[in-house]
Amino acid sequence: MISSDVVVIGGGVVGTAITYYLAVRGLAPTLIERHDLASGTSGACGGSITMQTKRAGPVLGCAIQSQDLYRALGDELGHDLEYQEQGSLVVAETDDELEYLTALVAAQAVAGLHLDWLDGPAARAWGDLGRSVQGASFCPTDAEVNPLRVVFAFGEAARRHGGRILTHTRVTGIRADRDGVAGVQTDRGDFAARTIVNAAGVWSSMIGQMVGVDVPVRPRRGVVVVTEPAPFSVRGTLFSAKYLISKRHPVGGSTANDGNSTFTGGLVLSEAVAGNLLVGSSREFAEYDVGAPVDVIDFIVREAVRIIPAIAGVRMIRAYAGLRPLSGDGLPIIGNVPRLPGLVLATGHEGDGVALAPWTGKAVADLIVSGAPSEELAPFDPRRFAEAV
C-alpha cells in the first residue's frame, strides 16, 4: 500500500491545478486519472477566460483572481500556455438582447468590471459583422488560453515539485474509517491517504457514491465546430447575447428516451493559435454522450454565418463535444464534506473550469493546508446541498 498526503481524483484542469498547488506547498500529492490527462472535459473545451460573461458576485470575484494568476502562470510553470489578452465582445441582435446586455454592463460596472459599450455601427466594425448586430459590449482585458497546455503544464510542474501523476489508473473504491477517509482503491493498487479531493468533474457523483456521498453534478453537453485555418484573423472571443442568455437561463435540455433532446445555445467564436476557428456552442442534457448531432452543428453554423458573414468562405473540418459539470445550483462545489473528514470536493465548474482552475487549485491547497475554509469559499460550500452531503 502506497501512502500519500493527499490523493486527487481526476486529471483535468481542476485536478492538475490542485495537485500543482499542493506540491509547491510541500505536500506530496498523488493525482489519479483513469485515462490520460485532459481526456475528459478539459480535452474538449474552449479556452476563454472571460470576465464579462461571469455572474457578478462570488464567481466574478474568483475569476478575476484566477485571471491574475494566469498572467504569471506560464512563467511560473515554465511552459507557454498560449495565454493572450485580446478582449471579448458580446453582441446583441434583438431589442430584448440589447436590454439584457445593457443591464449586464451596468451590473458588471457595479462589481468593478468596466466594459466598453459599442453602438450598432461600432459593433459591426469590430469585425465586419452582420447587419443584425445592434450593439455590443467589449472587455479589453478578457483573455484566451490553450486548455490542453494548461493541463499538461500543471501536471508536469506538479511532478517536478514532488507530486505523483498516475494515469491509466482507475479508482474502484474509497475506504473510510471512524476518523474519516482512509484511502483510495484502484485497479493498480491501494493508496492510503487522509485527504482525498474529488475533482472528477462530470464523474464526481460516481466517485461520491463510492462513499455514500451524493455529489449533485450532472453533465451538460456543448458542441464546438472547428474550421480549417481561416484566411482572416479574429482577435479575442466573440459571443452573442443569445449564448449568454442560454447559459444563464437554459430553456429545455431534457434527455428523452426517444433520443430527441432539446438544446439551447448561441455563438462563441475564437481563433486557435494554429489559425482554426472554434465555433460554438450549445447546452443540452445528453447524459455522457459526446457525439455532435447534426442539428446542433446546423444551428451553431447558422448563428455564425449570420453574425460574422466572412466565415461563410471557410470550411468546417471537424466538430467535438464536451460535457460541462453542472451542479444543482450552477455554482462550483468546493470545500470539505463535514460528515466525512478528509473528503474535499472541487467540482461543478460548468463552463468556467478553465477560467477558474488556478484560483480553485490555490484555494483548495490553502484549504487543505490550513484545515479551515476561507470566507471566499463560503458560496461554494458543499453543505448548501444539506441533505445530500
Place this chain on the structure above:
Amino acid sequence: MEPDLRITHDVQRGEAFAMNVDGSSLRAFPGETVAGALLAAGRYRLRYTTTLGHPRGVFCGMGACHDCRMTIDGRPNQRACVTAARPGCHVATQVARGRSALPQ
C-alpha cells in the same frame, strides 16, 4: 522546352487555354484539374506548410489528404486535385494560410 507529362499517343484533348499560376501563364486543357495541369508542366510544389514551412504537392490525388491546397481565384485552401482548371483562373502557391485581419 517546357516539360509535358501528358500522354499524347491516342489521346485527344480540346483547345488548350491559359491559367495564371503565380503570375505566369500555364497551359491547361479542358477536363483537367488544376493539379493535373500543374503536374503535367512539371510543377510539383503547390504549397508550404504552416508549422514547418515544408513544400508539399499532390499526395492522395482524390481530395482526402488536403496536401494540394492552393489559393485559387482568391480563395485559399482549395484542393487542386479536385478543382477544375478554368481559362484565366488565378492559381497561387499557398504559403501557410495567406491571411488578412478582419477590419477592427
Place this chain on the structure above:
Amino acid sequence: MIAVDVLIVGAGPAGLSAAIEAADAGADVLVLDENERVGGQIYRQLPPEITASTSLGDQTKARSLFQAVESRRNIKVLCRTTAWGTRGPTTLAISTDDRVDDVNGRCLIVCTGAYDRPVPFPGWTLPGVISAGAALTLLKGQRILPGRNVLLVGAGPIQLVLATYLVQGGAHLAGVLEASTRWALYRRFPRLLGQWALLREGVEYLVGLRRAGVRVRYGHTILRAEGEDRVRQAVVCRVDEQWKPVPGSEKALEVDAVICGFGFVPATELTALLGCDHQYSPWTGGWIAKHNRNMETSVPNVWVAGETTGVAGAVVAAEEGRLAGIAAAHRLGYLSESAAEVRSRKPRRRLAGLYRFRRAIDEVYRPREGLLDLLTPDTVVCRCEDVTARGVSDALVNGARRTAEVKTRTRAGMGPCQGRMCATSLAAMVGRYCATSAEEAGQSRVRPPIKPVPLSAFRTR
C-alpha cells in the same frame, strides 16, 4: 428533404451494382457520389473533354455498369454530393452545390470505398511522392504521367497494374520494389488456384512488364526520398521477412517521382457515424463494419458493400453490391424471400471463391512490422499538422497510451484530413510502444462533418 426507397453512398462498382439490383426489383434508387462523375476510384472515367482510343485496363465491365445505370429510369445519380453527417438511422446530411440538405432512404447502402494506406518514411511529404491511388487517378482521369523516371514502392498487385499503365504511357520505371518476397507468394499459390481470370490477369501483367524490360525486385523497399522542393533521389534497400530494412543494402536511385502503393484502408467514417459495429481486421490492418451474409450491418436497414468491407477489388465489390441491393429490395417488399435467395445464389457462389483468393493475397501483402522501422525522429507522421515521429514518441513517453491520447497531446489527426493519412501509423506506433497492438490503440470517436463542408452551404434553408 429528399426521400427515396434505396439510398446508396458511392458510385463505384459496389454502389452501382447495388443500384441496378434494387432498381430491377422495382425500387426507386438514389446514388450519391462526391466526384464529378460515377465510377469511383477503380472505374474512374475520363472527363467528356478528353478521349482516348486505347483504354487503361479492361473497361468493358465498367462501361456496361454505367450503361445499365443510365438506362434505368428509377436510378438517379447525384454527383458532386458529399455525405457529411447523419440525421437519423438512414437519413444523411449532405452538401451539394454549396447547399446543405437531408436525404432519407428507407434502406441505406454504404459503398464509400477505401483510401491509400499511408506509410511514412523520411521524405514522403516531398512533392513528387504520391500514392498509388493518385497515380491511377492521374492516368485514368486525365492521361497525365506522374513523372518521367518513376519509382514504384509498396506491396500488392496494384503495383503491377500501375507499372503496366506507366510503361504504356511512355514513362521510364526507375524500379518496381515489392516489399514481400517471391516465396511469400509461391507458398500460397495453391489457394490462388480456382480464380483463373484473376490469376491470368496477374500473370499477364507480369509477362507484359518482363517484355518491356521491367523487373520487379522482391524484398525491397524505399528507405528515404531526398530533394529540396521536390523528390530527386530515392535511397532504396533490401528488407527482411518482416519488411525491416537490411543494413548495408542501401542504394541510391535518381527519380523524379515516387509512387507508394502499400494497399488500401477501408473508409468507415460513415458506418461509424451510423453506429454500426466494427471489428478490427488484421488482414486489412484496419477496421471494417461487421455485416451478415446479406451485407447488412448491425444497424437495421443499413448495408455495406465494396472496399468499405475490406479491400478486394472491383469484382468482389460488384458481387457484394448485388447482394446488398437484392437484400434491400427484399426488405422493402419488392422481392419475395425466395426470389431474393435465387438472385443471390450466383453472387454468393462467386464471392465464396473470391474471398478465399482475397484472403491469400491479403496474407502475402499484409503490412509488416518492419515498416515502422523506416521512421526517423524527424519523419512527419501527421501531414496536416506537421507532427513528427519524435512528437508522437514524446507523447507516448509522457503518458499517452491510445491513439486518441496521442491526438490530444500532439494535435495529430486534428487537421483537414481528420486522421485519414495518419491514424493507421499512429495506431501502429502506439501498439508497438505499449507492446499491445494497433487494435488496442483504438480509434478516435467519429463525429460529423466526416468531410469538410463550406459554411456558405448553410446560408439558406
